[in-house]
Amino acid sequence: MQLLALSGSLRAASSNAILLQACRRLAPDNVQIMLYTDMGLLPHFNPDLENQLPPIVADLRSRIAQADGLLISCPEYARGIPGSFKNLLDWLVASTTFPGKPVMLLNASPRACAAQAALRLVLNTMSAQLIDEAAITVQLLAKNMDEQQVAADTEIAVQLTQGLQAFVLAIRKHQETTANP
Template structure:
């Protein structure tokens, strides 16, 4: 499994529906990237009880795309208190026809723990929870990507 971190969320221009059919190059690149991946893992913070504007803006650019609908999506939440953003995010993703994989969506309590990447990776409980969710996500994607065998037809 390879996980790629998308770093250009803050660089995307403000969504303009008039440009949806002929978007700026950075939006084309985002859509192409979404089209190449097998699934999308989202870890989105909560600000003022909602989805941060820059992240919602990125989703808005994907609404009119043909790459996003039906994509498997797993949600990783870093705070049990961030329930409002998660609820809003689920509503937006449902509207966008995402395929939300519940078995791969988790909440890990990192609130006020001030743990770095290395500490998170070696913490036995957190590691187990993350690995389990990633395995569920991969399993779901693998299962859905299998081409069903054709059944013989009696004539």
């Protein structure tokens, strides 16, 4: 199973990216998690380019299409979704492979509730399949932990492992349903 992880932060030491990298370490057997790292290179969304997509946007859409599911961890800036991540999502609005895509939401800070609500609204509008039983919130803010420390932290590792297991199970059910309508 191939999963694509999207961090909503451009920071080099982003707790959201670290959380996704820890998921990669804790992923069940036969599950590969790839981290998308080109968000900062995406051009500003322009619907006039829809008929001739910039190559980087075509690559993003291709990665989304190939993924069995998406892991999204997004910070909160000014009580909302960071502009760069909203730009990434805007490029996916007209994608024919995004609707119905299973999504696991991760939150690196319980304080980031406004961004999570806004993100849920946007993803629901885009017809993502949010897997609520896989959604998790952990407290990484100001802990200065790297991915190895996050994956080794007993409490966080249990939450991530349980969330990933629920997500994989939901994806398998989704694949069975779509294969046998």
